[in-house]
Amino acid sequence: MGAPASFLYNDNNPADMAALAEKITETLGRGTLPAEAVVAACDRLSRRIAPEEHLPALLALGLTEQRARDEIEIAQTLLSRGWLEARLRTEFPDGIAEETAFVPFASADGRQVRQRWAPLGVLLHIAAGNADALPVFSVIEGLLTGNVNLLKFPGGGDALSEAILSALIAEEPLLADQIYVFATPSDDIAGMKRLARLADGIVVWGGDEAVRAVRALSDPDTRIIEWGHKISFAYVSERGGAASDEALRGVARNICETQQLYCNSCQGIFLDTEDDGEAAAFAERFLAILEAEASRLPAPADPFVQAQKTLELRTAELEALAGAARVFRGAGVSVTLYGGGEGARLLPAIGYRNTWVRPLPRGRLLGALRPYKGHLQTAALLCADAGAGAGGGTGAGSPPEPGDRETLERLLFAAGVVRITDGASMSRAYCGEPHDGAFPLRLYARRLSVLG
Template identity: 40%
Template sequence: MILANGTVYETSEQNRLLDTLEQEIDRTRATLTLDPETVIRAVSVLRQRVLDGAFRDLIASFLTDSPDHYIQLAADFMDGDSLRYRMAREFGKEFAAEEHVTPPYGVSGATVRFMPLGTLFHIAAGNMDGLPAFSVLEGLLTGNVNVLKLPQADNGLTVEIFRQLIAIEPTLAPFIYVFDTPSSDVTAMRRMAEMSDGIVVWGGDGAVSAVRALAPTGAKLIEWGHKLGFAYISGYENKEAELQALADHILESRQLLCSSCQTVYLDTERMDDVRAFCREFLPYLDQAARNYPIREVGAVAEMTLRRYTERLERAIGGQDANDGRETFRGNTVSLTACPDSELELSYMYGNPLVKRLPQKDLLPTLRRAKGTLQTAGLLCPPDRRAALSDLLARAGVDRIMRAGHMSVTFCGEAHDGEYPLRRYTRVVNMED
């Protein structure tokens, strides 16, 4: 299904639509302006429908858990005041408001204002639900024309959201184009990329490099890549509560999110401390597994099999089968004490890695992981929080959160170290 300028078309119409798409978009961009307040008002109406359960079945169809939590997250995001707060946070003033400046040299006066980048081509990897719609909403807030390539796994939710949004506010129609082009149709994707000023890509290294290959020179690439989260422990404020909060976060997020804790770093040089921590932390993790039972048996089994096979492979390779690692098993969870200090993906589903990382090595070690750094959950005494947060930030970490809040998002926060709405805009200067 394709949604173009407010009309739904069959997939087979794709190439015919693409033939005239650039002209159509050019016309929109030359004559129409999308006011953020128009978008915010329409989204607020849609939000109420979401809360009233309009999309409940579609949302439930891709979730294993209850959709309520997810619906609440969506409602928080779509709230009118939240959106206004975000805009103000990111732009520091009213978006599209002109500001007059009198610079110290060059010209005597100029007008400065934010403008949309132009046309955004959104490519969302299929594995995060609702993401394609959020990406386009951000593009709309900043006044862009949006071309979205749906992920293969989309279940019709995205098109339905925009169909309803356009019904609420018909002036949005020429700013929204949704195609269900498969990733294998490189020709069509390249055509979409070529008419775009910015390409927004969400996904892992594979998705990002594929998009780089088809992006025309001159298009701005806005990459939201995959990241690795970790916890850093250098003492405690309230030990038991913090350890339980960290364990709960690990199980609740299944270690599947960018911000999920994969590796627990301890501020120590001694392996004995690492092992002692594993023994101490394991009961907390077991408790968390009872609080947030894991139901994804197939996925857990796959990870267990991979881990076991790798072990046998090390054995026949004459290497230490455990790679110098020691695993501490709980009922359904485990902790693996590792002798190295690299930031690395865990076996997920409640199986974090535990490593040494004394403060003096923190910056040089984490700096090497710069492409994947994002969130750190910091556990430490209150009087050292400021200094350690600063050290983590200097090393390249963008979010420094408390143990249990690693995956909590808040309104107006930066995304991977940047204000996303700003990336979808440009600053225009006009001489008086």
């Protein structure tokens, strides 16, 4: 599939850039591309995705084959008409193209106003270095809301995203005027500024460094939409009954399937207890469950990643000799238990099935997690009266209080968590789900008001 001539731009060429600016102005003057055109193109594309073509790239990331196939199926779903229309309905209940007319409350003259949604205009998407087609979904969100999209690829380019976008334009040639792709290196400040000046909004995916860089190079009149890096964990309370094997298996499955790579992957488990002995017993129990899941879900091993994990695990073991930590090792998995004051810290897991358990009684939860507020995302909550989380009631600890689950939800949300699930669902999205605490499509749109 050949990319249209206008597709890949060289922003180092001032003549090119001037021509682009002119072209964008022209496109904006033509009015908004209807969401239906985008939905139809995505839907046609989703039917054409061939799993075998994309499997190797996902396997190289370290995902299990099942998970990789699931990911591709998810991509197909995310591009389907049903999904996209449901998303639009969730975020724009009155319709993205509909005009609402009404007489405002306490209007002095009883005149009608009209309100409607409109695109922000031009969005610059700055994609992270992740090896998934994330930039494509970012651009599609921009397209659905009618925006012209400039996409800056991460350092080494992104062949997958480029191919998908070309295919999308082939489905709907009108999209050619709405998508422009650049390979500007992030450290080319002048080039990045030229791009930023064209944009009404900048969508940045990446760490604090990337966000800081975008804030520095953009003008104050530009809206910045930040999708920063997040961290997720499980919170297990065994008041009123031990967590069930099934619920813990869900957490273990998430750890094994995602290799703890995603923002919504479980990094580790906070346990609602003061008692280090109880925490140790739990860590050993979880190790067995994790080991069983891991053997059920073999993952291709990249020797470079494996070596890195080995070094980190060895370091953790040596550190444990001097401190309050203990490392429980299983086949291809490990659980590091942090006792004492270490329990109250949210630190990275070694990853790739090397996780942690930290005792963190609910009374200290809020204070312990608040310092990480901007970076928290999903918490899997396993506790009594939680349905899936409630166990056989063998009576670990004190009985559950009425409304136990509500209490813990409230505490987690107050700490900065934006999403609560069970273990197995941590990395599964539902249609219309907010992203990092916001409705993304609305951030790419403006609400217009006309009086008279």
